[in-house]
Amino acid sequence: MSSEISNAKIIFINGPVVKAENAESLKMREMVLIGRKKLIGEVVSVENENATIQVYEETSGLEWGEEVISTGKALSVKLGPGILSNIFDGIERPLERISETGSAFIPEGIGLISIDMDKLWDAHITVKTGDYLEEGSVYATVQETSMILHKLMVPPKARGKVVFAEKDGSYNIEHTVVRLVNEDGDEIPLRLYQEWPVRTARPVKSKKAIEKPLVTGQRVIDTFFPLAKGGTAAIPGGFGTGKTITQHQLAKWSDADMIVYIGCGERGNEMTEVLEDFPKIIDPRSNKSLMERTVLIANTSNMPVAAREASIYTGITIAEYYRDMGYHIAIMADSTSRWAEALREISGRLEEMPAEEGYPAYLPSRLAQFYERAAYVETLGSEEGSITIIGAVSPAGGDFSEPVTQNTKRVVSTFLALDKALAYARHYPAINWHNSYSGYVSVLKEWYEENIAENMMELRAKMLSILQEERKLLEIVKLVGEDILPDDQRLILEISKVIKVGYLQQNAYHKDDANVSLNKQYKMLTVIDTLYEAANKCIKEGMPISKIKNEDLFYKIITMKYKVSEENLELLEQLMKEITEYYSSLERTYKKGGAQNEAEISEA
């Protein structure tokens, strides 16, 4: 890294914000090194000969008059093999390496370290001298983990003729494996990595329509509020309502090729939990450990606030790089509110004019820019790839009217509203089926019909309307009790209970319930529908609800999620048969004995 000479000197220090004078040579958004400890910072404003810098490390001990060194480049990350299965801080410094120094704590002044520069990778060179390469063309591949083949691509805007191609072999990422010469005769060395400024979206050939779901294995999401590959989603909720657990579930079970998990201003232990658990969990699709497709960006709540602001961009830039190889990436950002607060804190120290609740006026545009980086695309290398962004939102007081939730709501298409009351009742996931929505239902309809079942979406709508009706009925029940309702309405309440307990509730810690295939979801829905239709028919014929609600049968249906594993889904067909038989025999007895003969019915 070439450090330029500059005469910039610190004149002002206030937490993570410092100002330097004689800073004419510093550029906006440039990365700088500050003081004797060479703390890393980024120029956020330049005025006359003064520059304001946000510092990504603790500024304790910094003195006025210390110098600021220019690096000549924007805050950027190194992109190459060695990212996957790893954990980095908000500016891509490897936490594993930092801990190898022996301390359990993170010191400041670690310097600009990134992915491992010494590790040797078995690289296969896919081009030969004389080939002409365009931006996005692959020139080498490395099996980065057992799940991901890492494709080294010509960086955007570069192109040229191959004048040198290394043979296959073991190289560290600094090694130049290919050299191009472009039209102007400039030589372009290609190594096993490239650098990219985090605040700039990586270019693509084109954005494509969204038409495939991101299958998550979570019933309430896949069935009712589906996510789409290339789409966006927000999970807002007060503390303890289940944002993190939901994101962990999505990181574990969704059918993405790769997961970027950004712990942005949240708990250290939650990162540790992923680090301890994921290597042990086997991905059902590839039979490999989940860690093989996961990268963690950890900037916990007690780490410097400016790096928290950057962590979101580091995460998405990494995701874009892998997307460019033709992979489908899902990003979990937990929590985007902490990122917004970092913006607010820095903005406050810059003495900018606050808008709503102290947040800077540019909060909405920053949020929109971030979510805009999600898309289903055709890459420069003409592959298909996608980035799905799933952001947790932590509204103060659990009140969704605050600025971060509102501004997020405007730019995301799936809104999974977590509900305190459900969480208190330990109804997990506490996703409220009345306030949540997915804008992808209609675009995904075709996919569901083709790949799962013709009537999947119809069943979905039917179940939702039962739940809608329940809501209205519960308002009445609250005032007069349940006994007064006519039997067909009481059936709605009973079926709703089955949907809620037997279907919507999903235990993240149960081996057969944590992750459920769409096929099983569909069959379970059909079971509930069979129950509803059969029971409803009996009600119409005048049978009392007390006879229709058979405890054993209902219990069986509510617990089918635990008892029926993916391997023996035929048990669900059996259950449907059992339901049909039960009610038709009930009907027969009823018809035979007439409406009054209740004794006989109860024997049925």
Next chain:
Amino acid sequence: MKLKYLKLDKIDGPLIVLSGVKQASYDEMVDIVVENKLHKKGRVVQINRDRVVIQVFEGTSGISLNNSSVAFSGTPMRIPLSKEVLGRVFNGIGDPIDQAEFYADEKFDIGGRPINPVARKYPRDYIQTGISSIDGLTTLIRGQKLPIFSGDGLPHNDVAAQIVKQAKISGDDTSNFAIVFAAMGIKHDEAEFFRKQFELSGVLNKVVMFVNLADDPIVERITTPRCALTAAEYLAFEHDMHILVIMTNMTSYAEALREISSAREEVPSRKGYPGYLYSDLASLYERAGMIKNSKGSITQIPILTMPNDDIAHPVPDLTGFITEGQIILSRELFQKNIYPPVNILPSLSRLMKDGIGEGYTRDDHPDVANQVFSAYTHVQEVRALAQVIGEEDISDLDKKYLEFGRLFESKLLNQGFDANRSIEETLNIMWEILVAIPKGELTRIKPELIDKYYKG
């Protein structure tokens, strides 16, 4: 090199400003001598060229623009620590206030550094507190940060004292456990209550106290928990001890932060608290935990009072977003004479899932707890309905739920200050009270477990 400055530019609340400073580093400590005799400590909180803003501990009263001298120390705030801190009492800046001097060879920066998530060990061992509502439903885990959300006049101090008294935090080795107590803005009699309780529990020589009472300087309230947590880290990670940290009252702490922030004319966010309240609280709470290269642990029980019993107030709200759950005390239960008055529905222990069940507490624990939560939720709905239509007119099933609610509160919750229940006793009580509702309602419990434990 230690230059002294004799003239101040400005005194403003807890802050002084001086200019012409040749060398100063951010966050460093200064020594202020007032009228050649009284020493006060201060900390650099802003540097603007040679103009430096200093936050004065012990308050600025008595300081005038030209009766004091300021000397810069060149280092951030550090406190001396050795194992001898056990049994001692300090003020909020780590000076002993129990008459004797305190010396130690090594000094530690109270700011702390973030624990590297890679170096953390995920906490999984439960601590039996002997309190049923906690052990059974919001289980405390060694290394967890689990605050008590309370209200003015509620018995949060008793609950904390009872935990200290009964907690089997020590595991196999009792010599290895200690308590760090941080008092922030509490009254003298509250502090005395804790001291007394520690004495009665026979742990006084295992307690380190950092005390900043309601009438002590506000600025020291900010450093009190930092000194305490530095001592906790020292004992836990240098000496492999299991440390229980009690910090009370976090609301007073946050108010002190607000007062200083306002004196510095910072842009306020909700209710006048500074925008960095979340990060600031996190810099305290995240100092709980366990690390790989030490056998020790830091378990935190912060106590806070919710102004107006409002859980959406910024202090409980932001705390809840950082800690690993919360134990919430209810005024309604307290008025019903139930002790401890834990409102279990909004209470939560996030680390519970990994520390209970077979091999930890008992195989039925997760399911039976889940069932109790679900049943008690329904009790609330039924009570609301009964209020409207009268208890006679509700369904038979709902009547059974009401009975369950009564049993839950009288048998499980209301155990008193002296009852110390084992986890088996607690779980057995849960099964006993579940008998009040029909077996068919137990949809959250696996059938095998019902067969094994159901007593109906």
